[in-house]
Amino acid sequence: MSNPETLSLYDTLTRSYKEFPPQDSPARTNPDEPISYYTCGPTVYDSAHIGNFRAYIFEDQVVRALEYLGWKVKQVMNITDVDDKTIKGANPTGADNEPRILRERLDAYTAPYIEAFFADIDKLNIRRAAVYPRATRTIGAMVLLVGRLIEKGFAYRGEDGSWYFPIRQFPGYGWLSGLDLEQVSVGARVDSDEYDKLDARDFVLWKTRRPGEPSWDPTEYDAASPLPPGRPGWHLECSAMSGRHLGETLDMHSGGHDNIFPHHENEIAQSEAANGTTFVRHWLHCGYLLVENQKMSKSLGNFFTLQNLLDRGHEALAVRLLLLSTHYRKPLNFTFDGLRGAEANLKRLREFLRRLEREEASAPVAPDEELGLGGTGAGPLLSKLKDDFAAALRDDLNISKALAAVFELVGTLNRLLDGGGVRREEIAAARKTLLGFDEVLGLRLGENAGKATIEPAWVEERLAARQQARRERDFARADALRDELAAAGVVVEDTPEGPRWHVE
Ligand SMILES: [Zn+2]
Structure with a gap:
């Protein structure tokens, strides 16, 4: 096979078309080396909607296109099974307080959404990624990553014991999203997983245990960890899971446009500050989705899961x-x-x-x-x-x-x-x-093709012609007609009462 050809792909970080895979990707020199590709996966607090699927189908196209052109790809897609939304869904009253019970309850809450996610992507013929790491099963890598950030002076402890990333200390902060750091209020911090650019501030890496929230004890993974029992921030999860499965530098990372800030901006800051090397060689983002020209929202009644569309008779x-x-x-x-x-x-x-x-x-x-x-x-x-x-x-x-x-x-x-x-x-x-x-x-x-859409009249016509050919002892013609039917998935059985047929 000839060498795979490169692509011209738009890169969000440099805001320009770039050759892909990049020159420094190991896939360029070693034909056995797959392109390393990280894609942000579902937050399993609800069924995924068609806006989410737009991104997953786009990512599936990226993989399929690269493979069609001759490249090998290793795609990793995470499952966010602990974050603000999943915790709220699992324990809305915040009444329980035993960490083990809260972790089990979180698992029980996310399990059906994880199952539904895989069922949906199979129906949409989205190929499975190589690995689907779950955040709750990768806590050790997250603890170690915060440990490295602390060592390098890129993390500090807040009054309540949570740890934060000082964004002004990282020179590249804001490059991906075009954030103007002058607009950022100095010293302000944010604990929630989601916020917009106007609220850019030091973001949380590790949240100290709060009543009603599942938590993990970092010393189980690193005896010397200074982190208190608690849980990871959402952004930290992706930096840890991508590093764990694809190494410190990825060929490509993608997501929806709404992932650019703060999620991907924060991933870059964490990974590059901890590892001292480029996190992602090429950033790809897909556009947003409107429904009948309006923003999709539950309150407008234009919010659709895949199942909603199947229920309406669509395929x-x-x-x-x-x-x-x-x-x-x-x-x-x-x-x-x-x-x-x-x-x-x-x-x-x-x-x-x-x-x-x-x-x-x-x-x-x-x-x-x-x-x-x-x-x-x-x-x-x-x-x-x-x-x-x-x-x-x-x-x-x-x-x-x-x-x-x-x-x-x-x-x-x-x-x-x-x-x-x-x-x-x-x-x-x-x-x-x-x-x-x-x-x-x-x-x-x-x-x-050939199945379920077979027209009986078309089959009958060919069977009659085949009978005629046999009567005329034109066996070559009779065989050709049987082959034609077989190619369309029609199985013919000759019985004493004449030929019978069914679709395979
Ligand atoms: Zn992510």
Whole structure:
């Protein structure tokens, strides 16, 4: 196989298009070295909504596109199972106070949301990451990370025993989000996991134990730890989990646009202050999601989980197609018209593949001299479309151009097939090209084509023709018809009462 080609991807930190993988990525020089890719995962206090899935599908596209172009990828996605929201959900009254019971209660609370997350991503055909570390199972790495920050003078203790990161001490603070440190109130601190840029201040690394909150004893992981029993801040979790599974420097890190501040800004500060080296070589962020041109919110009644859409009769793979059809950096306006459009496009792709499968079984295998070397000319067209598709991916994952290549394949091949004379090898090549594109789109075309959409009249017609061919002792024709049916997933059984059929 030839060397994989590099991409041009927009980098949030430098606000410019950069070659990816970067020159200093080990993946550039060692073909066995995967691209290290960290993606912020779900906070399991609720079911994920379509805005979350936009980000996870975008990240899945990144992995699929890199693999399509020949790179290996190791993706790590964390599960935030301890933070302000999960704690509040698990123990809303704050009545209990025994750390072990509170930890168990937190686990019991997050378990169904973790299960639902995996069920949803499977329905959306989002490929599984290599590792899904859970924050509550990575506490040791967090304790050690704060220990290093303390050693290097990048952490201080507040009056109540919690530890904070002094943002003014880290020279790069604010670079990712474009925060002006002049606007930050000196000496102010923030304990909550989420806040906006106007509230930028020293953020909490380790929160001292509070009544009603689950807690861990740091000395169980590091006997010399000066940290009190307590729990990690959300931002610390990702710095620790990425370091644990991907090392100190990552090739790529991504998330939704709303992760840039404070979450990713704080991750950079913690990781680089502790390790003294670059945390992330390339930052990627996807745009936000609107529903019918409005911000999605429970109070507006336009807040949708995947299950909400399935309950309305929509198909998960159509949701996937809709969410990936807008370029990842642009805002995505989710509309039900758009979803119906995605359903129509999905149907068109499935029908096209089914047609290729049917016609492949019955098309002539003609010697080259008879039809000319290029046959109908489908061969060069397929090469061009494959080039266009790969070029679109390399151009900052230009999904519009990639989808244009896919639908040009559908339109042109349909026309050629209508005209007749397409050779079997050409149809097979078109089918393989489409399935290759689907490695990136992830629409499971290969699994759905030919099934459930079989028209009985089409089958009956071929069975009648096969019976006729047999009566005429034209067994080659009869076999070709049986093969055509088999290619579409139709199994024929010959019985004394005549042929019976079913779909595999
Ligand atoms: Zn994160």
